[in-house]
Amino acid sequence: MKAPKKGIKWETLGFGFSDVNCHIRFTWKNGKWSKPRFVKEPEITMHIGASCLHYGQECFEGIKAFRQKNGKIVIFRPDENAKRMYRTAERTCMPPVPVDMFVDACKAVVKRNSEFVPPYGTGGSMYLRPLLIGTGPQIGVAPAAEYTFMIMVMPVGAYYKGGLKPVRAVIFDDWDRAAPNGMGDVKVGGNYAASLYAHEKAKHAGWPVELYLDAKTHKYVEEFATSNFAGISKSGSYVTPDSKSVLPSVTNMSIKQVAEDLGIKVECRPVPFTEIRRFEAVAALGTAVVITPVYEITRADKVIKISDPDVVHPVLQKLYDTVQGIQYGTIKDTHNWCFEVK
């Protein structure tokens, strides 16, 4: 593994595209996956009739690799993302990427770009974005005959430069994200397209995140546009919605385990909207930021105050510190979540 590249301002890196050495690419044709290719150019050429362009045959994943305290480079739970992309591929009639091929591809592309994994201590990481798209031309509605699987990587900075920062959220009753038997539980780009309009509305009105209720009744909490929901109850339980239209977040799955390890009770069950005001803390959970505390939630003309905007609930802080400690190698990885790149 290479040392971090000289001349990059790691401390000021944000969350955006930057040039690296290469991405990894495979194509699926005649029933099988090709050998990997490492491609330098970030552009991709495809047929104008590609099914990803016309009918949204597309899915993706988000994963992080970390340079640990002891110098090792590890990828956090890529096997879980592999399994999730497998399920998403099946749901969208695309050829699933075998789990081993997916994990090996993650390791190979990180290895080829190891000098872009930020130094330990800067709070940065390497973000991996696996992408599976239909690239064969398909004009009659049907699955395409050719597919491309790629993993893009980029160094990203610490999201919280001075500690966890609570945000406000909003619920809109005018727009839904995912229907009960729809695609909310798989990671397709279309789910993001479905939430962009509301997201822009929220952002311009001063809410960085929007929370969705179940599309059918608007009575139960589901998740934020791009992250899962969790609340800390008065009795100290970690409560997270159980719903078929919520995306199973790897971050949430990991935090649930960490909570159990710390002796915190985990409740995975339907969460009525009316319960929000009884939580001591609420958080949004996802790979990009791990935990974002939410201090108040607005729905129409009502504002639900949850916590002090300047104070992070100690349980959220502890969960955050533990997950980050495992990722950066300062806390023992008892569940073997970190896959070393050699």
Ligand SMILES: *Cc1c(COP(=O)(O)O)cnc(C)c1O
């Ligand atoms: C990706 C995603 C999440 C977060 O999942 P992680 O595996 O924790 O990154 C949550 N909700 C939605 C809708 C997502 O697409």
